[in-house]
Amino acid sequence: SQQGEEDPQALSxxxxxxxxxxxxxxxxxxxxxxxxxxxxxxxxxxILIRSNEREKHSGRLRVTLDTSKKSSSLLITASRAxxxxxxxxxxxxxxxxxxxxxxxxxxxxxxxx
Amino acid sequence: xxxxxxxxxxxxxxxxxxxxxxxAQDMNHEYMSWYRQDPGMGLRxxxxxxxxxxxxxxxxxxxxxxxxxxxxxxxxxxxxxxxxQTSVYFCASRTRGGTGRTEAFFGQGTxxxxx
Numbered sequence: 229s230q231q232g233e234e235d236p237q238a239l240s241x242x243x244x245x246x247x248x249x250x251x252x253x254x255x256x257x258x259x260x261x262x263x264x265x266x267x268x269x270x271x272x273x274x275i276l277i278r279s280n281e282r283e284k285h286s287g288r289l290r291v292t293l294d295t296s297k298k299s300s301s302l303l304i305t306a307s308r309a310x311x312x313x314x315x316x317x318x319x320x321x322x323x324x325x326x327x328x329x330x331x332x333x334x335x336x337x338x339x340x341x
Numbered sequence: 342x343x344x345x346x347x348x349x350x351x352x353x354x355x356x357x358x359x360x361x362x363x364x365a366q367d368m369n370h371e372y373m374s375w376y377r378q379d380p381g382m383g384l385r386x387x388x389x390x391x392x393x394x395x396x397x398x399x400x401x402x403x404x405x406x407x408x409x410x411x412x413x414x415x416x417x418x419x420x421x422x423x424x425x426q427t428s429v430y431f432c433a434s435r436t437r438g439g440t441g442r443t444e445a446f447f448g449q450g451t452x453x454x455x456x
Contacts, residue, residue: 234383237381261444261445263445268450269449269450270345270431270447270448270449270450271384271431271433271445271447272447273444273445273446276444316383316384318445328374328386328389328399329374329386329433329445330386330400331376331383331384331385331386332383333381333382333383334383
């Protein structure tokens with residue numbers, strides 16, 4: 229079964245608004261990563277947050293991690309039409325020494341101009 | 342650097358046919374993985390490798406074989422294609438950082454249809 233579950237499955241907002249996506253996972257993790265996928269393309273890494281971190285920023289991206297609730301959120305501020313894409317969280321299990329990355333089902337974000 | 346290169350980009354197979362999806366990376370990454378992406382299912386791990394000569398099964402390995410004879414190449418073989426294997430396949434690689442501490446680089450995908 230998949231490790232990560234994203235919520236919501238789909239999100240539609242206006243340009244300039246903020247977008248928040250959530251990810252829940254099941255087992256203890258070493259870190260959690262977020263990826264973006266434009267339509268018909270491969271995934272691109274956005275940001276990684278380690279299990280001992282609570283918040284991380286990268287440009288307009290803000291990621292939080294709550295290991296007690298086994299959840300993470302990705303906030304995109306001041307969204308742009310170019311942010312339209314699917315967003316996935318990926319986790320690496322703490323018990324795994326192979327570094328397998330397990331992905332969630334993704335959130336599809338549409339930003340209307 | 343080309344990154345991760347997958348071939349072919351598109352393929353149509355008849356049920357029962359076999360084929361190999363190619364994946365090559367030029368970043369000297371130790372870890373390579375194959376995922377399939379189906380609508381509403383996200384990415385599911387098929388097989389992965391932590392180095393040349395070492396492979397292991399992921400979440401959905403049935404019907405697929407892999408080998409890793411070199412660091413650069415990680416082909417995925419469909420032994421006898423079935424309609425349930427219609428999907429988009431992604432190859433990914435990343436450097437060894439231990440327990441997933443490094444980012445994965447993805448190929449552009451292979452869209453496979455089995456009729």
